[in-house]
Amino acid sequence: MGNLTVAAIAPPDVLRELGKKGTSSDITFYNLKRDLDTVTLVEPSRYPERLSSLYFSVSMAQAAILVIDEITPQLGECILMLDSAGVSEGYIILRNYLGQDQVEPLFRGTVLEGYRFCEPNWIELKEMLLKHAARVKSDEPPAGSMPHGTMAIDHHFNVKGIGTVVLGGVVKGCLRKHDQLKVLPGEKQAILRSIQKHDDDSAYAVKDDRVGLALKNIEADDLDRGFVLTTDPSVLVTDEIHAGASLIKYWPSPIHEGMMLYSGHWMQFISGKVTTVQDAGDFRHPVLTISLDKLLVYLPGDIVVLHYLEGGKLRIVGSLKLG
Structure with missing residues (x-):
């Protein structure tokens, strides 16, 4: 049994060949299943006008599909996003x-150097994706091991009778x-009533599983995209980031105080103002303090992953590691 979530940077007509369309908002899900193996394709359906749409698709992915019809600034931005997020496995289909x-040459020095070039044969690609999913282990851990778990919410709603x-x-x-x-951020708690993986009931869910959870003791209106459900006491909440950053090689100038950067993490895309910058003469490796507008x-x-929405054709700044 395995589940593979794939950032699907491809036209909708291609994705309809690969999977059955599911939940749709600024990101659209297409689902592919064979026996107990499942593939979730995530399309950034509001990109390029919303950079967050691309980030969300990439942030939840273990692999990527990149269908390239022409070389554009958007292609460069997608390459930078996949590289900054560390999505190291993928499939590239060239057309036109x-x-x-x-x-x-565009992939040189990025994770995309390791991606596999494929023909635009959707039946063969589906088979490759399902075989990839089968290699992902999602067995239930032995009793007493792996006592904690954490899930990031991307959609929430009320279902009649559930x-x-x-x-x-x-x-x-x-x-x-x-x-x-x-339920973070905040002080609320909820009971996990039931778990579904691609419409099948399950007693558990492990890292990289795509799931639907039914909850008790909380209302859908109390939740939002980016909220986190966890049993792990090591999960933290902050309104300020202070960390060393690595800027992409194409970023043209130093980060300065007062800049508004967006911090992408899990299903969170949070604006914040840079309050201090220390670069010791190397502007591509600054230590930043960012005051966040949300927790x-x-x-x-x-x-x-750091983003600058006023950057024109270059909106991806770089990344940093949280302490």
């Missing part, structure tokens, strides 16, 4: 007579039916 020699339901991905550990969950939920050591 593009050759590998035309695109490979109550509050959330959709999202498990980002660490294991969640089990009847767990008492902290950020994270685990120590997590990576944040």
